[in-house]
Amino acid sequence: MHQYTTNMPTWRVPIPTSKGEFIATFSNEGLTSVSFPMGEELSPTAVSPRIAAWAKLTKAALDAIIAGKEPAQLPPFMFEGATEFQKAVWAQLTAIPLGRTRSYGEIAETLGKPGAARAVGAACGANPIPVLIPCHRVLASNRKLGGFSGGLDWKIDLLKAEGIRDFRSSAASDMLALA
DNA sequence: CCACGGTGGTAGA
């Protein structure tokens, strides 16, 4: 699912933000993954100038989206071992404008595969670059919150930062909501 | 094959 089929060299770079330290992983081809803050800090290692530049872009983009603003520029994405369906879904995610949402079913329909809503959800969960590839902008039908691999509290935070407030939390996730 | 999801839609209480 989230395992690479090759062992291309990669570099893990800490990305400090106001919400904690993300970790970005790069190959020579571009950004391969972003992970949410997990507590422990990663000591910075030396990287090539090109990767340092991508890391800088990644930080600026994360800072922007966390603040609910449009990122000026994104680093190049590199999807290793992803299926065509997943890449198609992720492409649709990047097409959702900031401050707007789509449903899993709508994405499926756009892909010409109505009925694949559930598979779309699985592909969202497999998104290796959350936040920058805005899987948080995908809600269930009836504007219910749906799920989020990084934790629903993150999804709620990101949505609210973008000014999106007309979503319904299920009874179970009500306590996650914050003013 | 089979089982499992970040679904969706329907039916009933």
Add this chain to the structure above:
DNA sequence: TCTACCACCGTGG
């Protein structure tokens, strides 16, 4: 409203 149930489809075992 919320629960129960089922069809749906891509992935991985």
